[in-house]
Amino acid sequence: MAFLLGDGVINLTPAEAKTRKIPFRSLDQKQVSTLDFLSDAIVPGAKSAGLSHFIDHQLSAPHEDNLLILRYLRINPPFKDFYTSALKAFEISVRLKYNKPPLDLSEAEISEFISIMRQKKPIGWPEFIEEPKQEVPPAPFFYFVLRSDAIDVTYGTVNSFDNMDIPYMAHIEPAHPWESPS
Amino acid sequence: MTNHIDKTDVIIVGSGAAGSLMAAKLSEAGKKVTILEAGPERRLEDLTSSQIHARRLKWGGDPVEENGKQPIGNVFNSGYGTGGSALHHYAVWPRLHGEDFKVKSLYNRAFDWPIDYDDIRPYYDRIQQEVGISGDHTAEIWRPEGDAYPLPPVPAFQQSEVIARGFAKLGKQTSPLPLAVNSRDYQGRPACLWDGWCDAGCPTRALASPLAHYLPKAIKQDVNIIHNAAAARILTDKSGKKAIGVKYHDKDGAEIILMADMVVLAAYAIQNPRLLLNSADGGLANRSGLVGAYIMSHAAALVYGLFDQETAPYMGATGGQMLNQDSYDHKDQRTQGFGSFQWMIAQAVKPNDLLGYGGSNPGLYGAKLTEFMARAAHHFGTMTACVEDLPLPENRVSLSSNKDRFGIPLAHAHHTSHADSYALWRGAKQEGIEIFKAAGATEFWNGPLGPMHIMGGTIMGDTAENSVTNSYGQCHDIDNLFIAGPGLFPTSGGVNPTFTVHALTLRSSEYILNNWSGVIS
Ligand SMILES: Cc1cc2nc3c(=O)[nH]c(=O)nc-3n(C[C@H](O)[C@H](O)[C@H](O)COP(=O)(O)OP(=O)(O)OC[C@H]3O[C@@H](n4cnc5c(N)ncnc54)[C@H](O)[C@@H]3O)c2cc1C
Numbered sequence: 096m097a098f099l100l101g102d103g104v105i106n107l108t109p110a111e112a113k114t115r116k117i118p119f120r121s122l123d124q125k126q127v128s129t130l131d132f133l134s135d136a137i138v139p140g141a142k143s144a145g146l147s148h149f150i151d152h153q154l155s156a157p158h159e160d161n162l163l164i165l166r167y168l169r170i171n172p173p174f175k176d177f178y179t180s181a182l183k184a185f186e187i188s189v190r191l192k193y194n195k196p197p198l199d200l201s202e203a204e205i206s207e208f209i210s211i212m213r214q215k216k217p218i219g220w221p222e223f224i225e226e227p228k229q230e231v232p233p234a235p236f237f238y239f240v241l242r243s244d245a246i247d248v249t250y251g252t253v254n255s256f257d258n259m260d261i262p263y264m265a266h267i268e269p270a271h272p273w274e275s276p277s
Numbered sequence: 278m279t280n281h282i283d284k285t286d287v288i289i290v291g292s293g294a295a296g297s298l299m300a301a302k303l304s305e306a307g308k309k310v311t312i313l314e315a316g317p318e319r320r321l322e323d324l325t326s327s328q329i330h331a332r333r334l335k336w337g338g339d340p341v342e343e344n345g346k347q348p349i350g351n352v353f354n355s356g357y358g359t360g361g362s363a364l365h366h367y368a369v370w371p372r373l374h375g376e377d378f379k380v381k382s383l384y385n386r387a388f389d390w391p392i393d394y395d396d397i398r399p400y401y402d403r404i405q406q407e408v409g410i411s412g413d414h415t416a417e418i419w420r421p422e423g424d425a426y427p428l429p430p431v432p433a434f435q436q437s438e439v440i441a442r443g444f445a446k447l448g449k450q451t452s453p454l455p456l457a458v459n460s461r462d463y464q465g466r467p468a469c470l471w472d473g474w475c476d477a478g479c480p481t482r483a484l485a486s487p488l489a490h491y492l493p494k495a496i497k498q499d500v501n502i503i504h505n506a507a508a509a510r511i512l513t514d515k516s517g518k519k520a521i522g523v524k525y526h527d528k529d530g531a532e533i534i535l536m537a538d539m540v541v542l543a544a545y546a547i548q549n550p551r552l553l554l555n556s557a558d559g560g561l562a563n564r565s566g567l568v569g570a571y572i573m574s575h576a577a578a579l580v581y582g583l584f585d586q587e588t589a590p591y592m593g594a595t596g597g598q599m600l601n602q603d604s605y606d607h608k609d610q611r612t613q614g615f616g617s618f619q620w621m622i623a624q625a626v627k628p629n630d631l632l633g634y635g636g637s638n639p640g641l642y643g644a645k646l647t648e649f650m651a652r653a654a655h656h657f658g659t660m661t662a663c664v665e666d667l668p669l670p671e672n673r674v675s676l677s678s679n680k681d682r683f684g685i686p687l688a689h690a691h692h693t694s695h696a697d698s699y700a701l702w703r704g705a706k707q708e709g710i711e712i713f714k715a716a717g718a719t720e721f722w723n724g725p726l727g728p729m730h731i732m733g734g735t736i737m738g739d740t741a742e743n744s745v746t747n748s749y750g751q752c753h754d755i756d757n758l759f760i761a762g763p764g765l766f767p768t769s770g771g772v773n774p775t776f777t778v779h780a781l782t783l784r785s786s787e788y789i790l791n792n793w794s795g796v797i798s
């Protein structure tokens with residue numbers, strides 16, 4: 096994927112982008128921390144695989160070239176509100192249930208919360224959030240999408256095939272695991 | 278401002294399976310052909326082996342609004358750009374059976390096709406020779422009459438061997454899966470390497486996508502493919518009975534008119550009706566009122582399991598390795614529901630994406646998911662039933678009140694499975710679990726109903742009262758307007774549609790050439 100660095104554009108994997116602290120284009124720092132925390136609890140390894148950079152980068156890609164699984168799932172672009180509203184809903188709902196911010200949840204607490212959100216609406220998960228007013232995706236759907244994104248970056252790459260001891264056998268190898276020429 | 282450009286003999290809208298074959302045949306016979314393709318140009322060297330990259334090949338044109346209980350899944354089921362959906366299709370190419378053409382007369386349900394198996398059989402035989410299908414016609418005991426496949430069958434890797442044992446234990450038969458994938462070098466195209474990257478598009482040309490087979494033939498005849506050219510309207514003369522050209526928009530939004538003696542719509546089953554409906558008040562070629570009606574999608578019954586044995590799920594083609602059609606003929610003799618289905622056994626599977634094993638069991642997360650992924654990488658098995666979808670008039674494409682940037686109404690697609698098709702899908706799922714148990718799976722489960730392939734919407738038939746076109750795809754109302762593709766199917770059968778699309782398109786192309794002056798006059 097092409098990341099902006101200073102005046103230039105460089106090709107990096109999301110994991111490299113994370114290590115090099117490439118600035119985010121669409122998400123703010125709080126959204127990134129929340130996304131990392133939740134996705135890593137769903138798919139261990141997603142944070143270091145650079146999930147936030149992957150999503151952030153794709154949120155500003157033209158629809159035709161978009162690589163997010165969301166494009167299959169009958170959600171029309173732009174996709175940013177889908178993620179940001181759900182992250183906000185996650186925070187509201189966690190605070191209501193545990194009386195603390197998401198990042199302070201213990202391993203057992205986040206696991207308990209995920210087991211609820213994957214099946215039904217957790218208490219306090221709003222249908223809309225205000226300012227600006229945005230529709231919030233249902234919690235089980237958001238779980239499904241985020242889990243799929245996280246599996247993409249954690250397991251869908253040349254390196255991850257190596258780690259799982261399965262051959263990649265590319266005809267045309269991605270220059271970087273999911274580099275997009277855009 | 279509208280720009281007029283030259284006149285051509287034939288405009289083909291869409292460069293996918295049907296459009297590329299039609300273009301090759303008409304141009305080889307000396308016709309001047311222009312293809313309008315809504316999506317971008319794609320080349321073989323763009324087909325990066327990655328399930329993440331593969332998504333770029335999906336539909337990226339105007340959004341399709343979907344509703345109904347089993348929505349049609351347009352983005353997953355359609356491609357965009359050179360080669361259309363067929364560029365990343367899996368090339369499972371079985372034939373329809375005799376019964377599929379006679380559902381009304383045999384069972385008093387749905388429709389008969391205006392042709393029967395004997396009419397289409399020679400075209401199946403010729404296409405398989407021309408394109409190359411790997412298979413074993415004797416092991417495929419269910420297959421209707423036809424020539425032997427020109428290529429030896431695809432190899433069976435561990436996954437299919439393990440699953441085939443379950444079929445055998447239950448007294449069921451398996452055969453190699455007929456694939457339009459070269460098991461050895463054929464027609465100047467190389468043999469497959471069985472690496473499972475077909476969903477990302479096969480850059481070696483082992484798989485018979487339009488970019489591998491018919492488009493190069495068309496291009497050799499100087500067929501002009503205009504990319505990023507989204508057809509907006511079919512133009513007719515004052516009488517409304519003759520097509521005279523197509524209006525399209527280029528990437529920059531400029532409106533362009535191209536004139537032609539004949540127009541062929543090959544923009545797949547959702548965009549063809551959208552174009553017709555947008556081309557005249559009440560829809561063009563719509564005396565029947567059936568433009569858009571009877572869209573169908575096979576219900577995929579997904580079965581997953583883990584086995585103690587190594588299954589090497591990464592080996593093979595994405596379409597699978599083996600076939601079973603024990604539940605095909607005698608559509609009224611299923612344990613539940615009505616219709617036909619077939620099992621496609623042992624798809625090559627990657628870890629990620631909707632069809633990857635990571636997505637197969639969405640309830641797993643955290644440490645359990647990590648454990649599952651490690652085991653699945655070597656012990657996962659899967660098969661998919663392709664389940665017939667009975668046509669219903671309310672399952673249809675209509676125009677939305679929402680519009681694209683040029684003011685053209687978006688397509689709205691409603692689809693809810695017929696109750697008997699849904700029951701058939703439930704029965705297939707259960708049968709799949711029994712087979713996996715018999716094969717010794719230590720864990721087994723089903724996925725949700727997935728819509729697979731899109732058919733109908735511009736169905737063929739005998740009269741202008743009961744259909745949009747005749748058996749050649751020629752519109753009843755407009756002699757020089759043809760439709761090609763699975764949109765013509767009056768019933769879906771329980772097999773993948775693209776071999777039949779090729780056979781029908783070859784038949785239509787010859788009809789057009791044999792009747793050229795009559796058709797365009
Ligand atoms: C993932 C996947 C796997 C599949 N696997 C199989 C399989 O194993 N076996 C099988 O038989 N079938 C399979 N199919 C189905 C197969 O791809 C279709 O049946 C076949 O491609 C239909 O051919 P077509 O020419 O009608 O449409 P397409 O091949 O889709 O071509 C239509 C073209 O028209 C273009 N277009 C649309 N609107 C416009 C417009 N307004 N102006 C200009 N151009 C336009 C599109 O961009 C597209 O390029 C699969 C499909 C998918 C998506």
Ligand code: SF4
Pocket residue numbers: 458468469470471472473474475476478479480481482483484593594595
């Ligand atoms: S498995 Fe065969 S058909 Fe599929 S992409 Fe590889 S070479 Fe092509």
